[in-house]
Amino acid sequence: MVTRTVDLRSDTVTKPSDMMRAAMANADVDDDVLGSDPTAFRFQSEMAKVMGKEAAVFVPSGTMANLISVLVHCEVRGSEVILGDDSHIHVYENGGISTIGGVHPKTIKNNPDGTIDINQIEAAIRKPKDELCFPTTRLICLENTQANCGGRCLSAEYIDSVGVLAKKYGLKLHIDGARIFNASVALGVPVDRLVQAADSVSVCLSKGLGAPAGSVIVGSKDFITKARRLMKTLGGCMRQVGVLCAAAHVALRENVSKLQDDHRKAKFFADGLSQIEHFSTDSASVETNMVFFKILDTSRIPPERLCEILEECGVLLLPASSTSIRIVVHYQISESDVHYALTCIKNAVHQILAEKHQNKESNGAIAT
Ligand SMILES: Cc1ncc(COP(=O)(O)O)c(C=O)c1O
Numbered sequence: 001m002v003t004r005t006v007d008l009r010s011d012t013v014t015k016p017s018d019m020m021r022a023a024m025a026n027a028d029v030d031d032d033v034l035g036s037d038p039t040a041f042r043f044q045s046e047m048a049k050v051m052g053k054e055a056a057v058f059v060p061s062g063t064m065a066n067l068i069s070v071l072v073h074c075e076v077r078g079s080e081v082i083l084g085d086d087s088h089i090h091v092y093e094n095g096g097i098s099t100i101g102g103v104h105p106k107t108i109k110n111n112p113d114g115t116i117d118i119n120q121i122e123a124a125i126r127k128p129k130d131e132l133c134f135p136t137t138r139l140i141c142l143e144n145t146q147a148n149c150g151g152r153c154l155s156a157e158y159i160d161s162v163g164v165l166a167k168k169y170g171l172k173l174h175i176d177g178a179r180i181f182n183a184s185v186a187l188g189v190p191v192d193r194l195v196q197a198a199d200s201v202s203v204c205l206s207k208g209l210g211a212p213a214g215s216v217i218v219g220s221k222d223f224i225t226k227a228r229r230l231m232k233t234l235g236g237c238m239r240q241v242g243v244l245c246a247a248a249h250v251a252l253r254e255n256v257s258k259l260q261d262d263h264r265k266a267k268f269f270a271d272g273l274s275q276i277e278h279f280s281t282d283s284a285s286v287e288t289n290m291v292f293f294k295i296l297d298t299s300r301i302p303p304e305r306l307c308e309i310l311e312e313c314g315v316l317l318l319p320a321s322s323t324s325i326r327i328v329v330h331y332q333i334s335e336s337d338v339h340y341a342l343t344c345i346k347n348a349v350h351q352i353l354a355e356k357h358q359n360k361e362s363n364g365a366i367a368t
């Protein structure tokens with residue numbers, strides 16, 4: 001019987017704090033479609049200010065925030081967006097920019113550090129002379145932090161250089177900033193500086209900041225007006241949305257300061273994993289709240305089996321590939337949880353290896 005749960009599947013798993021629940025219960029609300037929900041208005045104004053952009057709109061999810069942002073930038077048919085081949089928009093959003101928006105993706109391989117090579121970006125930009133046969137490049141998307149590269153941070157200098165390239169060719173720049181506050185804290189760069197070159201940013205309040213739901217798109221007033229209209233088309237406009245914005249506002253006020261500790265716990269986790277035989281963990285590459293560790297082929301430990309055994313002791317993890325597992329730390333994971341999970345992982349490895357040895361023995365016995 002599981003008496004303790006340590007949920008390391010994602011930073012989307014946090015439960016709203018008591019302060020968030022109180023804010024939700026007491027939120028001053030109104031119909032945000034017929035008019036303006038006062039709590040949503042205040043939160044959106046605060047987010048625009050914090051991110052250094054003209055305007056903001058609260059959106060039900062990060063996936064919808066990215067979809068809306070890409071579709072507003074690429075509102076002309078035959079548009080193409082340049083993005084990383086391991087980006088969330090390309091991998092985890094059901095191809096929505098194409099299936100719903102008719103936007104063509106031009107992927108470039110993500111570097112291990114989360115960037116996409118700037119020379120490859122420039123080479124991928126379509127040339128006007130080829131417009132009869134090819135889509136028209138209108139947008140470049142970056143992701144900061146870059147989740148599938150291990151939560152790696154894109155520097156302000158890199159983003160600025162992509163911004164210069166975008167302007168050179170008359171393109172727009174969107175940042176999937178689901179974890180932009182993690183990047184800001186890890187780099188020690190104010191978040192508005194980090195996204196200065198971007199025309200739009202999607203920011204998740206429901207990840208490391210711990211809100212129960214929601215994202216925000218920030219950008220110019222004109223962009224946000226178009227984004228809000230498209231959100232209505234997609235069915236994303238909500239009535240008394242202040243209930244959710246109240247929790248998101250608490251998350252913004254209370255939890256940015258906790259992110260550094262998440263990063264420290266992730267680093268501690270990575271150091272602990274690197275002590276475990278049969279695992280390969282690049283602890284040096286852990287910059288924020290994510291740790292990916294590879295299970296060496298020699299061990300022949302299937303990630304699914306490891307996750308299965310760990311679930312029995314209340315430690316929840318997700319395989320990242322056929323040979324690796326992802327750990328995501330958040331503010332509701334304690335130091336003690338980290339130690340407990342590491343102990344459970346070590347014990348699970350020993351259990352699986354013992355199982356394999358026993359199977360080998362019994363197969364050998366049958367064979368003789
Ligand atoms: C980098 C990144 N972008 C966007 C999203 C989408 O956010 P949501 O789950 O709220 O749709 C996620 C994960 O959830 C993510 O990790």
Ligand SMILES: C[C@@H](O)[C@H](N)C(=O)O
Nearest residue numbers: 009010011012092147
């Ligand atoms: C898996 C992905 O969709 C989610 N954003 C996560 O990082 O957990």
